[in-house]
Amino acid sequence: MSELFELKQVVDESHLDQLGHVNNVQYVAWMQDVALAHSTHLGLGLEDYQRLNHAMVASEHHVKYRKACFADETLILRTWLGEQNAFSSIRHYLFYRAKDQAIVFQAHTLWICVEMSTGRPKRLSPTFSQAYQALNPEIDPYHFD
Template sequence: MSTVFDLEITVQPCHIDSLGHVNNVIYMQWMQDVATAHIETLGLGLKEYLELKHAMVAVEHHVHYRKAAFEGEKIILRTWLNDLNALYSFRQYVFYRSEDQAILFTGNTKWACVEIATGRPKRMSPTFSQAYQPITEQLNPLDFSNLYTMVVEQ
């Protein structure tokens, strides 16, 4: 069963653009980073993808930049799965700054299951569909008084 997953990062100088805040492209990279960290905890990282000969690839992103982030700030990158069918999983993201209790960014991604060798769509194997379960309705992923599986980036 999947759950809400948190990755804490500190904004680095390389994340900052010429306007002095985190560049919008970095948020996309953080989406990838937190999704990758989450699937690793679910036991479906790159090694398992290669063994199973199929993988999940991003096919659609929707993003909403709400507030700027700045160098040195600690940010919680939160993700969870909210839907699943035979070919697609749907992942949500919220990036949060605890210092002022601000939601900086929200987004979602539609991920497709594909055969690695051909890049063609493939129905998810039971290994995938069991690991990529949506969170239960009892969890409120927007409640940051609860921290979930937390990884702190070094």
């Protein structure tokens, strides 16, 4: 079973859209950032993907924007792993403001394992299956300390 993983992100002017709040595309970029950092933390960075000749690629994103965020706010980008099958894994995201713990964004992604040299779907190797374990069911990802 795995644990929650978090990154701290300070919103700067480059993250904002014409309306003065975080651009919706920026949240997707942060999803990628926190997923890659978590994967690397679990021992599967880009170099490992290349060595193993397979990687996880996004197939579907489901997103929900809950509150606007503005420059100089600090966000906590939280992610965890969900169910897994022979070819795919679900990753969940919950981003919240540090100052008031207000949830600003929620999402999940279906990640598919592919062979890097061909781009074809591939079964998760034991290395991937062991690293990408679902969140421990005793952990509540919506609880903030």
